Amino acid sequence: MSEEEVLFRLEDNVGIITLNRHDRRNALTPGIRDGLIKYTKLVDQDPEVRAVVITGNGTAFCSGGDVGGFSVGEENRAQREKRASEIGTKDLSETHYSYIIRNSNKIFIGAINGHAVGAGFGLALSTDIRIASEAAKFGVFQLRRGIQPDGGLTYLLPRAVGTQKAFELAVKGSQGLTIDAQEALEMGVVTQVVSADQLLDEALGLAKIIAKGSPIGFSLAKRGFYNGTHWSFAEGINSESEGVNYCFGTEDGAEGVRAFKEKRDPVFIGR
Numbered sequence: 540m541s542e543e544e545v546l547f548r549l550e551d552n553v554g555i556i557t558l559n560r561h562d563r564r565n566a567l568t569p570g571i572r573d574g575l576i577k578y579t580k581l582v583d584q585d586p587e588v589r590a591v592v593i594t595g596n597g598t599a600f601c602s603g604g605d606v607g608g609f610s611v612g613e614e615n616r617a618q619r620e621k622r623a624s625e626i627g628t629k630d631l632s633e634t635h636y637s638y639i640i641r642n643s644n645k646i647f648i649g650a651i652n653g654h655a656v657g658a659g660f661g662l663a664l665s666t667d668i669r670i671a672s673e674a675a676k677f678g679v680f681q682l683r684r685g686i687q688p689d690g691g692l693t694y695l696l697p698r699a700v701g702t703q704k705a706f707e708l709a710v711k712g713s714q715g716l717t718i719d720a721q722e723a724l725e726m727g728v729v730t731q732v733v734s735a736d737q738l739l740d741e742a743l744g745l746a747k748i749i750a751k752g753s754p755i756g757f758s759l760a761k762r763g764f765y766n767g768t769h770w771s772f773a774e775g776i777n778s779e780s781e782g783v784n785y786c787f788g789t790e791d792g793a794e795g796v797r798a799f800k801e802k803r804d805p806v807f808i809g810r
Contacts, residue, residue: 545574551747552587553750565659566602583644586754591645591647591648592742600653645754646757647666648669648746649666652674656678660690661688669729672738763775794806794808
């Protein structure tokens with residue numbers, strides 16, 4: 540892998556992952572995929588990283604699969620079938636960046652600077668909070684290539700916009716159509732739309748607020764918000780009770796109570 544295909548830096552306890560193949564519109568080349576896996580695993584395991592921003596260089600966030608590198612035709616059938624048979628045996632927490640992001644203890648913010656289409660749309664949706672540039676576009680483009688939506692889209696998109704809207708976006712995508720940033724905001728795909736020159740500052744500002752918060756509290760909140768979509772109400776309440784009891788036994792829990800009583804901002808250490 541060329542290290543330059545994905546860049547990483549740490550700023551005030553915020554990890555910043557940047558896709559850096561603007562000449563390929565940050566398509567999911569092997570180098571981009573490997574870099575995403577490498578850095579999403581790294582930030583998940585590094586206690587110094589308390590929040591993460593993912594963005595792209597150039598005019599695209601991620602243009603999806605590297606279509607030019609796809610194996611098609613009868614001559615490549617054996618290779619494709621071998622790959623498909625291996626997927627079910629792989630540990631997704633080691634091999635799939637979207638899965639790692641969604642199951643990470645860290646909060647990921649997507650700074651969507653341009654086109655997020657196909658599997659790139661899935662990558663965007665795997666982040667926990669998304670802010671879009673006015674130039675951002677979103678689309679389900681796999682169907683235009685005769686391919687099932689992937690990159691986590693079949694799981695993530697209906698949960699973001701509802702099943703009916705997911706179908707509508709799939710139909711539009713099959714025609715090569717996208718939705719713009721304002722439409723994405725109205726659908727709940729993103730939480731905010733800002734100018735291109737404000738995008739990274741807005742994303743970093745939010746990430747730094749999270750980084751000053753309780754890592755344990757945010758981690759448990761993330762688990763609860765996602766699991767709550769399929770838990771029963773009783774399971775959700777029981778999980779909350781267990782989580783609160785756990786937090787009260789931590790140093791951060793004690794610090795939060797002390798700070799309240801002393802009328803000051805808490806200083807959390809992640810323990």
